[in-house]
Amino acid sequence: KNQVEQSPQSLIILEGKNCTLQCNYTVSPFSNLRWYKQDTGRGPVSLTIMTFSENTKSNGRYTATLDADTKQSSLHITASQLSDSASYICVVIPETGGFKTIFGAGTRLFVKA
Amino acid sequence: DAGITQSPRHKVTETGTPVTLRCHQTENHRYMYWYRQDPGHGLRLIHYSYGVKDTDKGEVSDGYSVSRSKTEDFLLTLESATSSQTSVYFCAISGKGQGWTTGELFFGEGSRLTVL
Numbered sequence: 001k002n003q004v005e006q007s008p009q010s011l012i013i014l015e016g017k018n019c020t021l022q023c024n025y026t027v028s029p030f031s032n033l034r035w036y037k038q039d040t041g042r043g044p045v046s047l048t049i050m051t052f053s054e055n056t057k058s059n060g061r062y063t064a065t066l067d068a069d070t071k072q073s074s075l076h077i078t079a080s081q082l083s084d085s086a087s088y089i090c091v092v093i094p095e096t097g098g099f100k101t102i103f104g105a106g107t108r109l110f111v112k113a
Numbered sequence: 114d115a116g117i118t119q120s121p122r123h124k125v126t127e128t129g130t131p132v133t134l135r136c137h138q139t140e141n142h143r144y145m146y147w148y149r150q151d152p153g154h155g156l157r158l159i160h161y162s163y164g165v166k167d168t169d170k171g172e173v174s175d176g177y178s179v180s181r182s183k184t185e186d187f188l189l190t191l192e193s194a195t196s197s198q199t200s201v202y203f204c205a206i207s208g209k210g211q212g213w214t215t216g217e218l219f220f221g222e223g224s225r226l227t228v229l
Contacts, residue, residue: 089155
């Protein structure tokens with residue numbers, strides 16, 4: 001069964017520090033992998049997208065990496081801000097199509113002053 | 114923000130009653146989806162639509178039905194609500210000017226449903 005597993009489940013960091021969130025997937029082959037940010041009480045919003053042939057993609061202080069050989073992706077957040085407090089969801093779209101999109105359960109990030 | 118409106122945003126109902134959630138978009142996207150989000154689970158697809166009157170089942174469709182009579186509206190109906198359907202429901206859209214296999218999903222704000 002295709003799965004997307006994220007770790008850690010939750011994370012607390014101090015403002016200004018860096019952190020890395022992990023995503024392991026078994027979906028293969030896949031079309032692309034996205035990271036979404038979900039603020040409390042809001043819908044998810046896309047941060048980055050990578051195809052299977054890309055290794056890294058940045059969006060401001062967010063940098064996503066992809067290792068297709070080990071089936072791992074990570075999201076690195078640099079110089080965290082209080083507004084980074086949110087859930088971060090790893091999403092994999094199989095080659096079979098967008099209707100088969102698989103979502104990870106997310107990592108809940110708390111940034112403290 | 115993508116023009117997606119969900120209603121109601123919050124609803125409390127009793128077991129056995131029918132419930133309809135509405136998703137309205139102003140973006141003219143072709144594809145519309147209903148997901149549910151529960152603690153410890155990723156978003157799970159309930160039903161989706163690929164055009165007016167064209168719908169199909171997702172991963173967790175039992176107990177749910179949908180209808181799409183217009184491009185802009187996608188309704189999710191719980192014919193007889195059960196406590197296991199207590200969840201946060203998200204509508205999403207995709208497909209305008211993008212291949213459907215790579216298209217970004219734009220989500221609504223969610224509808225929190227509690228079934229007592």
